[in-house]
Amino acid sequence: MVGMRLPVMPPVKPMLAKAVKDIPDGELSYEPKWDGFRSIIFRDGDDVEIGSRNEKPMTRYFPELVTAFREQLPDRCVVDGEIILVGESGDRLDFDQLQQRIHPAASRVKLLSETTPARFVAFDLLALGDTDYTGRPFAERRETLVDALSTAAAPVHVTATTYDRDVAARWFQQFEGAGLDGIVAKPLAGTYQPDKRTMYKIKHERTADCVVAGYRLHKSGPDRIGSLLLGLYDDAGELISVGVIGAFPMARRQELFTELQPLVTTFDDHPWAWAKQEEGTRTPRNAEGSRWSAGKDLSFVPLRPERVVEVRYEHMEGVRFRHTAQFARWRPDREPRSCTYEQLEQPVSYDLADVLSAR
Template identity: 55%
Template sequence: MDLPLDLPITPMLAKASRELPPGEEGDWWFEPKWDGFRVLVLRDGDEVELASRNGRPLTRYFPEVLEPLKAALPDRAVVDGEIVVPTPDGLDFDLLGQRIHPAQSRVNMLAEQTPAEVVAFDVLAVGDESLIDLPFTERRPRLEAAIAPGAQVHLNQGTYDREVAHDWFVRFEGAGLDGVIGKPVASTYTPGKRGWVKVKHRRTADVVVAGYRLHKDGDGVGSLLLGIHDDDGRLHSVGVAASFKAADRRALLAELAPLVIDPSDDAAFAQHPWSEWMDPAAHADGRMPGSPSRWNGKKDLSFVPLRCERVAEVSYERVDHGRFRATSTFVRWRPDRDPESCRYDQLEVVPPVELAEVLGRT
């Protein structure tokens, strides 16, 4: 493709926040946050490509949006947006995930039965001009001029009004949306940087599933072992997701079976980031599962190692010392995410509070 950007390019990201960012009216632009697959749409004439946030091609999985995108976009353009699957009951992320399938016949069938749509919320290039160095206040009008909305391509709405944004945050959840995105109006488009703010209805994180432990009755998966990478790429254990129903425990056992590493295969097991969990010294410089329990020295903390290829979204209460405060809850699989992209910088950081303030002392 002949476009005025260095490709591939990583989309701009958002940092989690518990509330709308502070500022004067007009400092921030707020938009609904959609629950789908992030996508960069690249068009050069009759050629249209869809790229995930990690640069992976998505084009073959969503053939039904290609012609609508040609009708909606200029001949040459790069647009940032979200692929979603709307239903009468709201957005359905599970239906979206089913589209990532190796059989083209199944993809085509689902494209007809549960067609996807694209919501555009930023523009990176039009014609021969790169727009990433323009402030958002200039990019938004360019996006509005570039998009011709149709049945399957939409322009995301937005507002400077905080009351409206808060109303969206509350009401739009009933339609399956995640929350609200805040964009500084003076900001340029910085690929791969968390320059926006996302306010979601719960704390969630995308984590690597690196292993599991059997349920205490031996019938299925009792808990998933979760990991997040630090800035050096090292995978740290951040806790577990548990409390699965009996049927789900058995289903997980079957689903994860192809990823199980045989500990007797020394070469394969040595590649696992937590292969040294049985060595007490290995726990001194980092976080991995299997260290002795402070509460029950006889408790079996061994686990079944998995190839670190699956990403899950989990909900959690808070993070203390690099780990989830309590057992997290499995939300869904994230087939659109790379394990390497699951990093600590995605987590909401809770501001520290002095104990004296908690106790009401001065």
């Protein structure tokens, strides 16, 4: 940004984490894995820039946070953290609503900043005043961050941390009730290394049996499956769209196309018959389509809901899988009607306000 003079200047790619199966032991700091937009905040007086994973500024989309940063962050600093949005219930995060904040119209951005305001959770410090902290150990960066933001209040928060692995294991189970994504473990002696996977992330992974209700073609050809559309039956017996699976070897994509042809049907005989009028526009779902998918052809080929597949998933966002699910195995032994929401593990409920206020 013109006029900004900081020891660490934008753009900066955030430091990343590599996935591990279990919570590691060692000289580590553990913290909740927040489910939002990763952002590095640069402030030099009235100049504020909100950086992102792809290095493109998100400043214009969150004017309420720009105001909060000018009021609550140190006058000159660079802070790493996560932009989150708390849902209307107040007890869990809402990533779908957060996605809607990325809008091209200034009038819409202003309205959303007032009706669905975002928050920022700080968890690392890259610079303060004229001092570059990226070469210093995380333990020192964390201590300085807590001190620098000691008077911060909503919508600016400092993430909770612990050095106790047992506490982290408890958080791993409890905090998901608030919509969090898992646990991050950071080496206490580690320096800040942009775009390097020097931290560890432990995410929830569960399995569910789903009905295959349709497919999309792969971009490489008309005889290859791109992704399979998944459904679960709700209490009323309605098949609800819950997500997709799509990571298959190319040879398997062709085999799947051949295998599924006998199940191809019309929308008139399909549980998602109403999708016919929206064919070529978006995936069947209850919420508004994500603007990250703008311009993409999201039409699908309907299938008779007769095949069941077991998938791996991390957690739910409303009635849908938060991330793309992963293929585990086919379940020819399962009846499609037995694939209901009741099979899903219910996370322990936890007060999100307690998570946000903990240090």
